[in-house]
Amino acid sequence: MTLQTPVERPVAAPGAAPASPDARSRDKVFVCMDGNEAAARIAYALSEVISIFPITPASPMAEHADDWSAAGKPNLWGKVPDVIEMQSEGGAAGALHGALQKGALATTFTASQGLLLMIPNMFKIAGELTPTVIHVAARTLATHALSIYGDHSDVMHARATGWAMLAAGSVQEAHDFALVSHAATLRSRIPFLHFFDGFRTSHEINKIAVMDDAVIRSLIRDDDVLAFRARGMTPDAPFVRGTAQNPDSFFQAREAANRFYDAVPGIVTEVMAELAEQTGRRYGIVDYHGAPDADRVIVIMGSAAGAVQETVDALNATGQKVGVVVVRLFQPFPTDALIAALPGTVQSIAVLDRTKEPGAVGEPLYQAVVAALTERMDSETPPFAAMPRVIGGRYGLSSKEVTPGMIRPVFDELSAARPKRHFTVGIYDDVTHLSLPIDVDYRTPRPTGEVEALFFGLGSDGTVGANHASVKIIGEGTDLFAQGYFVYDSKKSGGTTVSHLRFGPVQTKSAYLIDAANFVACHQFGLLDKIKILDFAKPGATFLLNSPYGPDEIWDRLPIDVQRQLVDKKIDFWVIDALAVAAETGMGTRINTIMQPCFFHLSGVLPAAEAIARIKAFVEKTYAKRGQAVVDRNFAAIDASIARLGHVTLGPATTGHALPPVVPAGAPDFVKSVTAVLMAGDGDRLPVSAFPVDGTFPSGTTRFEKRAIALELPIWDPSICIDCGKCAMVCPHAAIRMKVYPAAAVAGAPAGFQSKEFKSRDLPDHRLTIQVAPDDCTGCGVCVDVCPAKSKTEVKHKSINLEPAPEHRDVERPHWDFFQSIPPLDRSLIAHDTVKGAQVLEPLFEFSLACNGCGETPYLKLVSQLFGDRMIVANATGCSSIYGANLPTTPWTVNAQGRGPAWNNSLFEDNAEFGLGMRLGLDAQNDHARRLLAKLAPAVGPDLVREILEADQETEPGIDAQRARIARLREVLGSLDGDARTDARHLLALANDLVRKGIWIIGGDGWAYDIGYGGLDHVLGSGRNVNVLVLDTEVYSNTGGQASKATPRGAVAKFAAAGKGRAKKDLGAVARAYGDVYVAQIAMGANDAQAAKALLEADAWPGPSLVIAYSTCIAHGIEMSKSMSHQKDAVRSGYWPLYRFHPSDTEAGQPFKLDSTKPSMAVSDFVAGETRFAILARTQPKRAADLAQLAQADVDERWRYYEQLAAMHRSVPHVHSDPDARPATIEHPGLGSVEAGDEA
Amino acid sequence: MTVDLRTRYLGLDLRSPIVASASPLTGEPASARLLEQAGAAAIVLPSLFEEEVLFEDMEINRSLEAGTDSFAEALDYFPNIESFSGAGDRYLERLRQIKAKAGIPVIASLNATTAGGWVRYAKLMEDAGADALELNLYHVAADPARSAADVEAADLALIAAVRTSVRIPLAVKLSPYYSSMANVARHVIDAGADGLVLFNRFYQPDLDLDTLEVVARLDLSQSWELRLPLRWIAILRPELGPKASIAATSGVGSATDVVKALMVGADVAMMTSAILRNGPDKIRTVEAGLRTWMSENEYESVSQLRGSASSTAVEDPSAFERANYMRTLRSWSAPRDLTTA
Secondary structure (H helix, E strand, O other), X not given: OOXXXXXOOOOOOOOOOOOXXXXXXXXXXXXXXXXXXXXXXXXXXXXXXXXXXXXXXXXXXXXXXXXXXXXXXXXXXXXXXXXXXXXXXXXXXXXXXXXXXXXXXXXXXEOHHHHHHHHHHHHHHHHOOOOOEEEEEEOOOOOOOOOOOOXXXXXXXXXXXXXXXXXXXXXXXXXXXXXXXXXHHHHHOOOEEEEEEOOOOOOOEEEEEEOOHHHHHHHOOXXXXXXXXXXXXXXXXXXXXXXXXXXXXXXXXXXXXXXXXXXXXXXXXXXXXXXXXXXXXOOOOEEEEEOOOOOEEEEEOOOOHHHHHHXXXXXXXXXXXXXXXXXXXXXXXXXXXXXXXXXXXXXXXXXXXXXXXXXXXXXXXXXXXXXXXXXXXXXXXXXXXXXXXXXXXXXXXXXXXXXXXXXXXXXXXHHOOOOOOEEEEOOXXXXXXXXXXXXXXXXXXXXXXXXXXXXXXXXXXXXXXXXXXXXXXXXXHOOOEEEEXXXXXXXXXXXXXXXXXXXXXXXXXXXXXXXXXXXXXXOOXXXXXXXXXXXXXXXXXXXXXXXXXXXXXXXXXXXXXXXXHHHHOOOEEEEEOHHHHHHHOOOOOOOHHHHHHHHHHHHXXXXXXXXXXXXXXXXXXXXXXXXXXXXXXXXXXXXXXXXXXXXXXXXXXXXXXXXXXXXXXXXXXXXXXXXXXXXXXXXHHOOHHHOOOOOOOOOOOHHHOOOOOOOEEEEEOHHHOOOOXXXXXXXXXXXXXXXXXXXXXXXXXXXXXXXXXXXXXXXXXXXXXXXXXXXXXXXXXXXXXXXXXXXXXXXXXXXXXXXXXXXXXXXXXXXXXXXXXXXXXXHHHOOOOOHHHHHHOXXXXXXXXXXXXXXXXXXHHHHXXXXXXXXXXXXXXXXXXXXXXXXXXXXXXXXXXXXXXXXXXXXXXXXXXXXXHHHHHHHHHHHHHHHHHHHOHHHHOHHHHHHHHOOOOOOHHHHHHHHHHHHHHHHHHHHOOOOHHHHHHHHHHHHHHHOOOEEEEEXXXXXXXXXXXXXXXXXXOOOOXXXXXXXXXXXXXXXXXXXXXXXXXXXXXXXXXXXXXXXXXXXXXXXXXXXXXXXXXXXXXXXXXXXXXXXXXXXXXXXXXXXXXXXXXXXXXXXXXXXXXXXXXXXXOOOOOOEEEOOOOOOOOOOEEEOOOXXXXXXXXXXXXXXXXXXXXXXXXXXXXXXXXXXXXXXXXXXXXXXXXXXXXXXOOOOOOOXXXXXXXXXXXXXXXXXXXXXX | OOOEOOEEEOOEEEOOOEEEOOOOOOOOHHHHHHHHHOOOOOEEEEEEEHHHHHHHHHHHHXXXXXXXXXXXXXXXXXXXXXXXXXXXXXXXHHHHHHHHHOOOOEEEEEEOOOHHHHHHHHHHHHHOOOOEXXXXXXXXXXXXXXOHHHHHHHHHHHHHHHHHHOOOOEEEEEOOOOOOHHHXXXXXXXXXXXXXXXXXXXXXXXXXXXXXXXXXOOOOXXXXXXXXXXXXXXXXXXXXXXXXXXXXXXXXXXXXXXXXXXXXXXXXXXXXXXXXXXXXXXXXXXXXXXXXXXXXXXOXXXXXXXXXXXXXXXXXXXXXXXXXXXXXXXXXXXXXXXXXX
């Protein structure tokens, strides 16, 4: 092996560019794909066993593998790989280890916390010198917050495992280095961690040269494969591996593998050379780009290398001498190659790390570079005249942007006399002052002929899909290169998307967002008021706006800022009413098919006629499998589009309106200064000091995010309302509310505010109002679907009806404000175990950003209504943690007394244990408080102490009474002095925990049935008083619908593309087996009263409770407005039986109560209405029929079993005296004995 | 005596005049086989409703696209399904399977809503092996802006379009709700149809008083319903001449029903409700009954029987055309519970 110096060899561009024009020759196949697919193609071709588990942003790699396997696609050797979904990444790594030890070629894909769960097995796999590759879409590790975005904090925590680490910086490299990794691992026996930047590379779509089987085969040597197989376990040639070793042997044995690591840099270099021979794409394990006589050099790894390279080129063009070293093989660290790559003239080096290791002397790449230089300078032939100065910077955490405007200041810093030894790039640190300035106006020259285009849209309008298509149309159909990157916000309903597209004659290195586009399109008129869209337009750019107003009307409807920018930048402005065209052509609200031809027409990337033909060909290819009707409608929309474009003559920049404030004027300061900035999309500009130091944020902030996304609003007709409360009960966003209040409260109501007499003997002279929150409602229509009150004269008219939002929003706003001002009814005046009663209670979970019609959130809202002011929530990672607490806002809120749910998310896998820990902490504090209280009895007063210690807090009035006592206690404690002072201070800190609290452990089925199951089982077996609520959507909803063990038989899901063959796990049965666990299965849409009752019983049960809630989900393939009707059918068909298992302590007790009636509908009729089942009959009819038959048998058998259970007597011995509990009897003079540790 | 049950329908030679008409049983290969074994001379598959194909395609596409490209962690919610079969594909596949096993003619049936749909699916059905095609003109003319003439003209244009696109024989199933049934029938034949199927039964919707919703309701036909086709076949048989085939359908439930249908001039009698009620073996019973009746009444063959009581063959042809209103009323006697109440 020879290491090339920058002087010796032609410079290979870091980044994915073909090395020479011949790389674009006809014999190469260019395809547009993202980094995940690019890597997965190679991994799949070279594996026999693939164990998988979903985690963002790596899931698509596993999904591709599963799709290909389900479709029977063979690997390089003609075998279809076995793809198996495991219960966690820990499980996936275990299965990987096992398959490898058998001698099977195996791989897996992961990221972030998933990689951490694999680490124990990674040590073993490396220790056994086992060739394999894990492909990682590198993602931030959760610390003060979770982040799904990209940095190297996950892979850097695998450094000690003994795996080689190879970093790809582009989509092409993800493809190429996947192969390099697989080839090198087989040659070296060292397992490889192949990683690329999450989202930036994993999700960027780019035009790459795809390697065919011949190229792959040329790098994979049969002898290596056979040698690997020969080391596999077999009883025909037995051995033991995985022994235990003692002090006499372990150390030496650990050193025995050193030579294998020493060989890795050479082997990777060799494989890369072979790759270059085959493809023309030349890489080194360390590459240098820049001036051969550079004085300043940046060392970097990953996708940001492109921005550094662009900056280097631009600075060198102005006479500077700078360069960049791109490290590709990070471990074993290639010291020789690094030294060889650095120009001999280098004087100062900045090492940039995309990770943070708090408290370390520097981040990992920095440390490695410093150590390598120090070692070599200490050798007989030091490479440099003097030791270059090395400084280290952090950049790009959680996909923070890296642009030339951030890189140039790094080179400036290297020129400084005393540069910052450690610094940060791309943020403003006004606390520790580590950040370098950002030159926001600095841009490197764009290649001639390049078009940069930006598209602002909504997730639901198809903008991203169309832009994906445009990249493919141009990238695969022409000689142009194409890049697409898509930015989403964190909202599951009404979320905005921004598509960043680059087209040009050369492959772009720019792995960063576009901020000065030639073409800008706004696909949603409403976004003009929310995002400063034209900030991103170059002078002279083209702007296309989807507008309900034509070219003659539009001008005066624009915000004044937009008018000004249009004029100042001399923008070519076009409008089209795409929604109207979509409606006319049967496309609904998906305007992509109309906007896309307009883009081609206006941008001139392709000749107009050719563009239309290519769009149509693409539509045909995409939709033909979905039926001619779908194709025809898309064609009609395409044909109707361009004729409707209107050119706008720019007017005076004076007639528009001012932008509305992001949050109301009365919002709290933090909301105004931080939350509002995040909401406006300006979060990048917030300085370090703006943020809480420990990830703690105020509750109740969704109420300030007035999104007004509903196209239709539910409007109440009190004349036929029957006061049932169902509309409020099922609202996924708590955007339709019910209030009961004294008749006098309606005085001063704004005109048109509606109310009706509340029919109740207990509450005479009260009125009732059902009110929509017009800016928070998403218009999902679930409330209308469940409303049982129909007009006597027109049956389609219900008590709640969807009506066009523009006609009602302004009317309802003051009504909502007034409604909010009416105090909630005293909770003790109404029964909580009825739907109506529960809905009068104030929700403390509101306006979540869940999907339209979400089936989960109504349960959370109900729980918050029943127990919100005294609940602590442990929330598993998943949908509920995202819509529950993804910044900028949170729906968990507080009541007028300032009480509300206290919420936290630990991880995906440990949520039950996390919640149990909260219970242990609460009990410990309660126990301690009781002891202190007893001890302070003489000072506090024995009567008050006894009342507090013996308080009956089973009911809410009991809890209220205790709160009053605690208030009195606090007053007394505050006045205590002398000897009692210390105890009093401690008791003051703990006194509130003498009021009964509930621990709610909340998560989805992926957590409860799979990754967290072991912990959940343990917690249910602990006997401790925790309430577990499983929001069972029967798939991993948050990561896009992968199968879990809750997925029913016959349903198609990701990782179960051929329909799940096995029946759903009966989680309730496992819990019931303990005997002392309260278990209920509920479905709000089928029996809302039973759902409320079950939650109340779960809260009241002093031991563990498990409530499994059927939650309709977008992944079911249903019309979400009919969410509750689907739940009803699920129960009617017996698919989802309702029951409550209330442990009984009497021998005659019948703890199992079946709450649903005998199935009155065939399961086949239920499943026919859900795409997840129905699609199988259209892909694999025979299998679908077989599974359908089994599914009916599952239901019949379970019903038979449950009927028997319902008749059975069972008792739990001594349910109320837990043998594990250690109640201490406190003896105190003057008080008698009081049991401690017996809260409620 | 032996009787000859053979007949010709749409140019197809059939072993008997008893045809199993569109029902769930004719649409599945296994039950279609049972019908053949029970003696059905031909089977008519259930109609492929273009509307249903469109609805299903659009709905599945909508639900597969719902939520896509909205949220970074879940860019879609279903596996990448390379291809799936729509309602049309599944129909054609079943047609192919049934045809592959059948020793009797298999007639496909189509209800389309667009000119393109009629022609495309007719052709696909021909390609899938259908021996003949039945066009099911089943629509409710609810648009007050369209005159009877407009509606009829559109239907005739569709028939003509299909005729030119396929080579297999073509039957048209009509409803009885035309102002001038005889006129329409003639035009249908002139437009290229090889025969008529009389009549379509429209399933009339009902109200569910619990939910206050409109619900679909299916009632199986009764023998008395045969009288409507009997009248019109009797009238049309001489009008249309021997070239045009006629099938009687609605209320054919017994051997005597078949006899009557043939007598007024039908080439075949189609059974659905009776088979659904009693199972495929009902065909065997009816055929045996037909043989017995013919034998006892000394009819040698179906061709002898056919049309022997059509309007031109009976003593009082006007009986078929008379409104019969007065006589029917007079012959009605009140049920006992009314008179004794």
